[in-house]
Amino acid sequence: RRFTRDLGLVAFVALVGYAISAYWASPGAVFATEHAVPRVLELPEAGARQRLTELGFRVRVEGERANPAIPRGAVVWQDPPPDMVVPPNSSVRLVLSGGPGPVNVPDVVGLSLQFAEGIIEAAGMKVGRVDRVTSGQEADVVLSVRPPPGNPRPRGARVDLLVSSGRGGGQ
DSSP: OHHHHHHHHHHHHHHHHHHHHHHHHOHHHHHOOOEEOOOOTTSBHHHHHHHHHHTTOEEEEEEEEOOSSSOTTBEEEEESOTTOEEOTTOEEEEEEEOOSOOEEOOOOTTSBHHHHHHHHHHTTOEEEEEEEEOOSSOTTBEEEEESOTTOEEOTTOEEEEEEEOOSSSOO
């Protein structure tokens, strides 16, 4: 009976000693209510906002930034970064994706129609109407582009071409 009591006393002293040394080694970790900021990159705004507020963070959206890889409205940047430990009720700043940015209309004047179509499609646009006119150029050479080259347009926008039907009397 005395042995059991002494064994319990030794276990209690060891436990208290462990707790004191753990507090001395890292005092903030014992009573901390701080949380690591979760990774909310690439999540839609609503999902990121919910996840952060559930952990006690305040959310502040600071605009949009064009990003071709992340869908419009999803998070492309966060501060503090993921896994950083911060006090409760800290503010987490988010920047959302504006989707892919505009594309400049390529300058394809003087190129063959086939080559011009490839360049326009590679730029993320589509060939719209192709009109043909008689000119001093050989057939199937791009004479003009609408809208003019260099103008920013949304991805997938149509670009109309004016193409030579060849020298002299029509097609």
